[in-house]
Amino acid sequence: MADYDIVIIGGSPAGRYAAAIAAQQNATVALVEREQGAIQNSKFKLQNSKFSDSRTGGFLNPPLPTPDSLSYIGQLARQWEKMGNFGLRSSHENAIDDCQSIQWERVMQWAQNVQSNLAEENSPTVLAALGVDFILGQGKFVAQPNLCFVVNNRCLAARKYLIATNPRPIVPAIEGLAVTGYLTATEVFSSLTSPNPPKRWAILGGDPNGCQLAQALARLGLDVTLIVQRPHILPREDLEIAQLLQAILEAEGVRVLTNTTVTQVKGIEGKKWVQADREAMEFDEIVLCAGQQPELEQLNLEAVGVKTQRDRLRLNQKLQTTNLHIYACGDAIGGYQFAHIANYEARIALHNALQNALFSSHYRVDYRNIPWLVSTDPPLARVGFTVAQARQKYGNDVLVLQHYFKTLAIAQIRDEMTGICQLVVRRNGTILGGAIIGSQAGELINVIALAIAQKLKIDSIADLVSVYPSWGEILAQTASEYLSTPLGQKNWLQNLLAKIGCRV
Template sequence: MAFDYDVVIIGGSPAGRYAAVTATQLRAKVALVEPAQRQGVAARSPLQDLLTPHTLSRMGLTQQLASVNQFDVNANADAAQNRKISLPWAEAMQWSSDVVANLEDQNSPAVLASLGVDFIQGAGQFERQPCLAFAVNGRRLLARSYLVAAGSRPAIPAIQGLQTTGYLTASEVWQPLTSPEPPKRWVIIGGDPNGCQLAQTLARLGLDVALIVSRSHILAKEDPEIAQLVQATLEAEGVRVLTATAVTQVKRIQDKKWIQAGNKAIETDEILLCAGQQPNVEALNLEAVGVKFYRHRLRLNLKLQTTNPRIYACGDAIGGYQFTNFSNYEARLALKNALFFPVFKVDYQSIPWTIFSEPQLARVGLTEAQARRIYGDRVLVLRQYFKTVAAAQLRDEITGICKLIVLRNGKILGAAIVGPQAGELINLISLAIAQRLKVDVLSDLAPAYPSLSEIFDQIAAEYRKASLNCNPLLQNLLEGFFNFRRS
């Protein structure tokens, strides 16, 4: 059978366009199918939805910096505490739109077409007969393999009264905040990364914020010790965090929204949902071509193949945390399997992610609990705090910790960092894991002073100390050696 394309990518997310560009770099013939753009006031690109929380965080940080004058010793403390500034929302929205436009131009339809991508806009679905194909706009696209890189939408929890009462999602926060009378009281349901980030931002904008999560701590996938540090930071900035609390009902009473959270009834002006994402794959007719689901998610093997071996998936389409670097990694690996031979398997051990709270939270590899389940007593946990780092002192950002999970032989299993520029610092540990470097290598860095990277030199020293304490033979040898030298 002759194929029209080497791969057809069913897009709708930034990962889809990234995959299309990557395929052209491999000299493959590729088609990219995207749903038609939404029209009207609500029209927003997936990249806009992705960047909205980051834009708001920038505004929250601007508010915080504008209301703090560290060196104004003559300022009246009460006046400084009550200082209000007018946030330039129109300028901020324009800035955000400009950033999105600049980024989208890099992989715009025109650029994709110039690279040789057959860009097709429209709603389509898979067909089995007379052979596997993807049908869109009256065409049947025949390819050796297919990559589902569809977008996602916010998951809406099944809470009584939620639909009739009304709610917002993360990408819609702009609308009420830019109104003449923005809502003062907010309840955020869900402790995913966007929920934590937006809770802190709204609090910094002077709003009353409650964050409700059903798990024992926010950021349920993270190390409890690390997540609790982020939670403490949110609470210190005025966010009320309700953990292990289920929202059972939402009502509107006399133009006010009420939320039943556990045994508490909370009155609020606005409800913000941050309870994860749901893949947009229902309309693709995947079941008809042998693709199976498990709990509303695609069933995949480690090669990112669905149960139809010619159909692969990546990014938002397969669920999990919505991190762009994860989606791009999956797109690269799935394409190699789809275009050549399916021999490459995903390995997330060296792929880092960052949650852009203040301070940032970044992690790579195994958590302490995961490592102990696998390796037991061979695990060594190293901790170093940013308050001991000169650069953190100079920045007045001393809240934070670097937690390294290693084996006693020095193999790095994972790391979690809460602190300034954690998203940049974690990349060094990620590289060390990918290259199978041991923690001893960190002591050879000799980082610039003062810099935040000094924390790695300190944690390497902590490892040497812990290793020596666990090795009585080496202690005796060293003590005997120096006794001999002194005699």
């Protein structure tokens, strides 16, 4: 007989979120976390008591600040710099150009409080109050005599299991890298609080964290080089979108090296030398931002029939592994590494795992109408198909609509004119996707995501009447590009007649 309806393996935020949701559905739940968990950092520990916070909800260590916190500090530094353009500070007042001029103790306290407050929602204390059996330890699956998960010599039998482990950084096979040492994205903040923070930084990899950190560090007056092996940063994005963001980074002082392979790293007299193609460069610190991969090796998955492919779990659209009793979500899957997508996967997996007891139908994962955001400044947001993906599937039946932020009144007023809105549609007006670089992109993309989810045509976006002045105007202006074409005029007339009840 099963002890639990579901056992969740892994201390990731998605795992804790899943535990809370399952408990609220009156399921019996066990959550197994490794002792170090997502909240403990082996290299940087906040030993100064002034950084401690009692509001950690039972965490083993206070959560470390994320790259998003550092990005916001960079945004504030940029705003201070721009204030001179509006006559709000004297010309002789220097903008922030020295990392050491920042009161990092106060910054760290703020950032840590933010993380603690966010983590409190699904802390061990809260989960225990919901009835979750919180178990600390490293465990593994066993198949005999029956499938169960063994941790601390205890066999946890469940109707279903959910893998929601934390990821680990992808460490490139670069000669000397492990010996010389490196930081991960979450360790950068702690390095900046040291008495003599690094001045020259090499960031290896152009994933979202790499782009965010490169911009934030440059805005703090540091020397930053972003080294990317691929032809452009953010390889999942269309070339034009990625190149615009790269131009923004370069305009702020980030040196971006694309199509560049790092072959060797050496430590010489306290400095870190990076051999990138034919150029040798000296840095104080190296940050890895080449992506993450699931951490699954300790779970004994092969013994229970869970198959992997290229170090990733083989899943169906129900997020079910090749063992039908075991599901997965979030960072354990790999691929999209955004908190809201991980939570979406957790809901899908839970619904399907518990459907015999609590639900009646299966859900299938569908990423087409889920947006995501790269928190640069301005941010990049996208949903659905890229241009390349759309043309690969629909060929010439694809139109690309674009409009620039510089035409908006609000952009002129706020001196935030850099940006573009791009919508990908079929010739019949079906919206396939959208990408936005510009102020408030993270809010604007939600409208496009809703339109895709509700199967609205592009003329519905063109009909939007936004407040003036507002960033929302960019959506209607971009969609109106479709109506200016003969095909768009024809479809617009057909849709109008259909709305008023006329046959077309």
